[in-house]
Structure formats: C-alpha cells, structure tokens
Amino acid sequence: MSVKDKVIGIVAEQAVLEPSDVTMESTLEDLGIDSLGLVESIFAIEEAFDISVPFNANDPTESDFDISSVATIVAGIEKLIADQS
Amino acid sequence: MKRVVITGAGTINALGQTVAETFEAMKEGRCGIGPLEMKDVDRLAIKIGGQVKGFEAEGRFNRQQMALYDRFTQFALVAAREAIAQSGLEFSGEMAAKSGVVLGTSGGGMQTLDENYRSVYEDGKNRVHPFVVPKLMNNAAASHVSMEFNLKGPSFTVATACASSNHAMSQAFQLVRSGVAPVMISGGSESMLCFGGIKAWEGLRVMSKDACRPFSANRNGMVQGEGAGVFVFEEYEHARARGADILAEVIGFAMSSDAADIVMPSKQGAARAISGALSDARINAEDVGYINAHGTGTAANDKTECAAVADVFGPHADSLMISSTKSMHGHLIGGTGAVELLACIMALREGIVAPTIGYEEPDPECALDVVPNTAREAKVDVALSNAFAFGGLNAVLALRKV
Known part of the structure; x- marks a missing residue:
C-alpha cells in the first residue's frame, strides 16, 4: 500500500469516514478532526511508518511538519521516511 | 442547613x-x-x-x-x-x-x-x-x-x-x-x-x-x-x-485520622469516626439498626472494627446488625463504600439486611450479630456505612429511612 493510501486510511478512521471521502486537498478541519484527534493521528502515523514525527501540539504551525492538508502530510511523511531510513 | x-x-x-x-x-x-x-x-x-x-x-x-x-x-x-x-x-x-x-x-x-x-x-x-x-x-x-x-x-x-x-x-x-x-x-x-x-x-x-x-x-x-x-x-x-422517589436520607457523616500507622487500623480512630457520625446526625446510638462494616476479612480489621463498634454502642452493640458485603463483591478499594452504601439503602427501603457470607466459625473477638450467611428481614430506621483506609483515614456515613 502506498504512503498516500495508508495516510488516507488513518485519517479516515480518525474522522469516522470512508477512505473515498478523504481527498488529498482535505484539511483536518474539513474532516472534523480536533486537536486530540490530530495527536492520535500523528501517533498512528508514527506506528504505521515506524518514523518519528517532529510535531509539538503546543504550536502545530511552528512544527517542522506541515499538517495543512492530507497532501502536505503525505509529502512530510515521504520525506521523513527517506531521512530516517 | x-x-x-x-x-x-x-x-x-x-x-x-x-x-x-x-x-x-x-x-x-x-x-x-x-x-x-x-x-x-x-x-x-x-x-x-x-x-x-x-x-x-x-x-x-x-x-x-x-x-x-x-x-x-x-x-x-x-x-x-x-x-x-x-x-x-x-x-x-x-x-x-x-x-x-x-x-x-x-x-x-x-x-x-x-x-x-x-x-x-x-x-x-x-x-x-x-x-x-x-x-x-x-x-x-x-x-x-x-x-x-x-x-x-x-x-x-x-x-x-x-x-x-x-x-x-x-x-x-x-x-x-x-x-x-x-x-x-x-x-x-x-x-x-x-x-x-x-x-x-x-x-x-x-x-x-x-x-x-x-x-x-x-x-x-x-x-x-x-x-x-x-x-x-x-x-x-x-x-x-418535583415529586422524586426518595431512596433514603443522608443524615450525617464524620471523618477521622488515626495519625498512627500506615497500614494497621486503630480502634480509637474508627470509634471517633463512628461516634462522630452519630453526633453529626444528631441521633442516639440506640437508633442505629444496621452497620455496613468495612469488614475486609483480614485479621486486623475485623477485630479492631468490632471493638470500635462495641466501644461506641455499649450494650446496644449486641442488638444491632453488622454485615460485610465484601464477602460477596470483594473489596472494591476506592469504590467500595459506594457499592456498600447500596446494602444500607436496601436495609432501609426494603427491610432486608444483606448477609456476611462465607461465615464458618465464630470469633470471640468479633462477637457481634454479623448476619451470617443468610439475608434477614428486619425493620431498620438508621444505617451506618463504615470505611477505614490504609493510612488511617476513616469516613462513616449515616442514612435514615424516609
């Protein structure tokens, strides 16, 4: 399964939606994922890809991990996988 | 109040x-x-x-x-x-x-x-x-x-x-x-x-x-x-x-600290909490028909608790009922007093006193009516619920039938 499909699966489960309802342009806000849901999604991503995501819930915008859409999350993970492998 | x-x-x-x-x-x-x-x-x-x-x-x-x-x-x-x-x-x-x-x-x-x-x-x-x-x-x-x-x-x-x-x-x-x-x-x-x-x-x-x-x-x-x-x-x-169905009235409470030992119970500490609950509720010892005991089944608690009850109630200790429902549901630690309060409500509201099950041999150090093994029908007007914690922290509640 591709990084994109895995991320969509994780995000969809968190949002209690079907994967088909999640697009690359979706934002977490669009999907109804709140701050606790975001932290849980980051945890699930770390578990799924065996990576460490530099994310601080105190100030998500300052973190070196762009969560503004599903596409930026997928891109961030692909970079982390490359850096941390 | x-x-x-x-x-x-x-x-x-x-x-x-x-x-x-x-x-x-x-x-x-x-x-x-x-x-x-x-x-x-x-x-x-x-x-x-x-x-x-x-x-x-x-x-x-x-x-x-x-x-x-x-x-x-x-x-x-x-x-x-x-x-x-x-x-x-x-x-x-x-x-x-x-x-x-x-x-x-x-x-x-x-x-x-x-x-x-x-x-x-x-x-x-x-x-x-x-x-x-x-x-x-x-x-x-x-x-x-x-x-x-x-x-x-x-x-x-x-x-x-x-x-x-x-x-x-x-x-x-x-x-x-x-x-x-x-x-x-x-x-x-x-x-x-x-x-x-x-x-x-x-x-x-x-x-x-x-x-x-x-x-x-x-x-x-x-x-x-x-x-x-x-x-x-x-x-x-x-x-x-609002015409609510009233299960029982809470009429008093008392808390005390043994200030003595981190695990061993104290007769004085327990007795002060029991008598404190009676004074807070402004009732006489003779009014109490049932006590839901802390009754853990340990050697130390049960004899200490019975001695405290005997001290506070004097001769009336022999006419009241005291049972430990922990024999049935176990010791729920921080939740135990709450589940045990149900036995007090049942005694007050339904006139049935829950038994101490597993009772096999009388202990001269626990010579009270512990309602052994079988529930009993009885008219109870006032019931107490005892709890004596590790650390010597005690709390007793008094309930009355409404």
Whole structure:
C-alpha cells in the first residue's frame, strides 16, 4: 500500500469516514478532526511508518511538519521516511 | 442547613450490572468472587477476585469514547447513567451551573498504567498512545461524568485508598447540606484487577487465596473486587417539589485520622469516626439498626472494627446488625463504600439486611450479630456505612429511612 493510501486510511478512521471521502486537498478541519484527534493521528502515523514525527501540539504551525492538508502530510511523511531510513 | 436525600442509585460490580441485580444477589447471599481472568494469571499467587464479567464497552460507548475511557471510567459512567436516569434529573441552566460530581478512586486508570508499563518495559516500545495521561488520571471518571451530564459546579476526585468513596460522598453531602449545590453526583469507581494491581497487593500478604470470610475465626484475608457505585444526592425540598422517589436520607457523616500507622487500623480512630457520625446526625446510638462494616476479612480489621463498634454502642452493640458485603463483591478499594452504601439503602427501603457470607466459625473477638450467611428481614430506621483506609483515614456515613 502506498504512503498516500495508508495516510488516507488513518485519517479516515480518525474522522469516522470512508477512505473515498478523504481527498488529498482535505484539511483536518474539513474532516472534523480536533486537536486530540490530530495527536492520535500523528501517533498512528508514527506506528504505521515506524518514523518519528517532529510535531509539538503546543504550536502545530511552528512544527517542522506541515499538517495543512492530507497532501502536505503525505509529502512530510515521504520525506521523513527517506531521512530516517 | 438543608436536608439531603438520595434520589438515584447506579452500580456495576461482580454481583450485577445494575442496582436491581445487585440487590437480588445480596438477598440470595450469592458470591461474586471467582477465578480471575487476565493475562499472566499463572504468575500470580492470588488467583481469585470479584471481577466484573460479561461487560462489553461496545454498544455502551462509541469508538472515540472507548479510546479515551479506562475501565474505571467506563464503570463510573455506567453507574452514573443508571443513577441519573432513576432520578429523572436533567441538568441545564442554573441547576447545571451549581451541580457537580465528586467521585472516589484509589488507583485511577490502573488498567491503562498496567498496559502501557507492559508495553514500554516488557515489549521495549518507545512510543505510547497520546491518551495515556487523560485515561489514567484519577479525575478522569469524574470529568467524564461531568461532561456527559453537563455538571458544571464543584467537581473533583478524592483518593483515600479504601475510604475514597465514603470521603467523596461526605464531601458531596456537605456541598448539598450547606446549600452550595442543589444536586451532587457522588460515589466511587475502581478497576485494580490487573496484573500489576494484584501483584502489588500480593506483596502485603493480606490477600486470601480462597475466599473473603469477614468476622469468621478462620478468615484469612481480603479479596479484591472492581466496579462502581454512583448516587444522586439532592436537596430535600428540591426533590420533594418535583415529586422524586426518595431512596433514603443522608443524615450525617464524620471523618477521622488515626495519625498512627500506615497500614494497621486503630480502634480509637474508627470509634471517633463512628461516634462522630452519630453526633453529626444528631441521633442516639440506640437508633442505629444496621452497620455496613468495612469488614475486609483480614485479621486486623475485623477485630479492631468490632471493638470500635462495641466501644461506641455499649450494650446496644449486641442488638444491632453488622454485615460485610465484601464477602460477596470483594473489596472494591476506592469504590467500595459506594457499592456498600447500596446494602444500607436496601436495609432501609426494603427491610432486608444483606448477609456476611462465607461465615464458618465464630470469633470471640468479633462477637457481634454479623448476619451470617443468610439475608434477614428486619425493620431498620438508621444505617451506618463504615470505611477505614490504609493510612488511617476513616469516613462513616449515616442514612435514615424516609
């Protein structure tokens, strides 16, 4: 399964939606994922890809991990996988 | 001062998943203690407990809630739902702003602690789920009850080991009696039946391997249980004005500290709490018909408790009934006083006194009427509920029939 499909699966489960309802342009806000849901999604991503995501819930915008859409999350993970492998 | 009545009760424990089921079991003198079912039970020396079996979180909670609720929170919510449904209360506006929830627990989210310690220490994982802290914190149950029922007034958690529930209910009682809150949700919850929870208790060597037999000469220790009891404490006029069904009146309480030993009980400390509850309720010793004992089934507690009762009640100690329902549901630690308050309500409201089961041999040091093995019909006007915790912290509540 591709990084994109895995991320969509994780995000969809968190949002209690079907994967088909999640697009690359979706934002977490669009999907109804709140701050606790975001932290849980980051945890699930770390578990799924065996990576460490530099994310601080105190100030998500300052973190070196762009969560503004599903596409930026997928891109961030692909970079982390490359850096941390 | 306002009068305080109980207008709702809820529970889940080894005897049943509702108050009605629990009353039924207490009347039958049924034992809810059995073989423990958990991971690594073969590594435990103590393999019995009053475990809640056949409890499914599915269907009661949604997926997100299940991810956030430790078992002790699930128990508290199940009991609170039953109690509040019975009371018929809905919390909004001014009433919601003033009403709160005070719950007792000793260990808080022990299942969460146990599972995650196992994960990082045994499995060597370096990452834990983000909800570990909000699941394990001792106030999680009280907070989730406040959120589910819109309780916005004074809300907190009390942790005084085996007296947690009685201390919590004493606080709730004071808040209603003093007029601070029209309604308080109170009681306690515990879920310590996990590998680490049992292992810790094994260390003290006060646990029985076969049964909890309070006051019996051949008693050989306590047996742990789990579950919750939750009540609706309501100001009397408020309850009457809306035609609520009143289960019992809470008429007094007292707390005391032995200031003596971290584990051994004190007759004086227990006696001061019992007599303090009588004075607070402005009743005479002779008014008390039933005492729900702390009655843990340990050598030390039972003889000390009987001596304290004999001191406070004098000759009347021989005419009152005192039983320990821990023989049936086990010791729920921080939740125990709440489940045991049900036996007081049953005695007052239904005229049936729950027995001390497993009673086999009289002990001259526990020479009181312990209602051995079989429930008894009796007219009881006033009942006390005792709780004497490790650390020497005692709390006794007094209830009257309405």
